[in-house]
Amino acid sequence: MDPPGTAREAELALVERCRRGELGAFEELYRAHAGRLYGLACRMLGNTADAEDLLQEIFLSAHRKLDTFRGDSALGTWLYRLGMNQILDHVRSRAGRAGQLTDGLEDASTLPDASGHRLADRAIDRIDLERALAELPEGCRAAFLLHDVEGLEHREVSEVLGIAEGTSKSQVHKARLRLRGLLGRHGA
């Protein structure tokens, strides 16, 4: 996610054009990052309508906050952080309204026992995996999506989620074990 020198300079130049109010520049930024943020939002929220609304808010918020982007991290990481904060706020407020308890991002509780739920030999079905993902607590789902789906390193996941690197590892590992249990139970 950390771009090399010239790519970083290009990112800073693009951000500067966006700050000056160039719509074309902001569209370029949007086209480069919207897909990944939209995928993340869909998989965190479980429906495309909310994800679309949130994607809109994320980019409007990004435009407002471009002045705070200093280039210390990659633009993609900065957007992921901004986006994930809004996504998690949304998930929590929804869960709060429904009176559901959710796990915190710092929660690295005991790993569930996934033994006895071995996966079948056939390939993991995409729809089964998406369904199982939706059953994960949001903390480990967020870390898993960023690490295993989006391909971020644990250092970057920790930066995006504002957690320790060790917590990122434990959350991703917990997610994989839970997914094994869920997919094994569903006969994947």
Added chain:
Amino acid sequence: MAHDRYLNSIQEAVDGTLGSIRRAELEMHLLECEECRALYEDLQRIHDAAADLPAMPAPDRTWLQVAGRLRQEGRIREVAPPRAVRKPVNWTWLAAAAALVIAVGGSLLLVRRSPPPPVPAPVPAAAQTASAPQPAGNAAAVKSVESVQNEVDAAQQQFEKAIAKMDDLRKANMNALDAGTSATIEKNLGIIDQAIAENRAAVKSEPASVAARATLFEALRQKVSLLQDTIALINEMRKGNNAAAAQLVNKS
């Protein structure tokens, strides 16, 4: 049950961060322990399946909504389309071009002069009357909306007609420009045409969306503006007016 001692190694192997010594130790263990081997294989498959999940492209309408909101909030500076590269060329006169630019430009001004903020789309007179007090009742309201829609459609057609005329003129006279300048103009027109096509599709899927319509008009306006500048540039080059051409290229 998998051995707790190897659980972290298995996960780190799947992460791709396990060091060579611990990896060798794990591999030895996996040869002997069926449970741990099964766990490793399953987690690796989950990791691989997750990495293969398809991308989910954001719908185009979301960008249109974002752009519309940015305009509404006044956070966008309207930028002229990219200019042609300044190049020394042969200059001669093109009087007909100037006449047509004035004629077409004049008609466009009529279309462009009455956009209500914040939507930059050209809204003709009938559209403005729609915001005035209307007779009570749904029928009147429906008629008013239809009327506005028709006027907006008509304005769009005017734009497109003017663009077609100007584009024909440009194509017929592009030989007045050098190859580099022509290529730059063609490239910029291609970008705008792509934007127009996308925006047109968005309007088609959401005919009632003000933001979608506004963005389409914005793209059409950009094309008109670029064509006007191109024809003016051709005009100055044919006149042999280097200073005016340079000023045109540099104006932003």
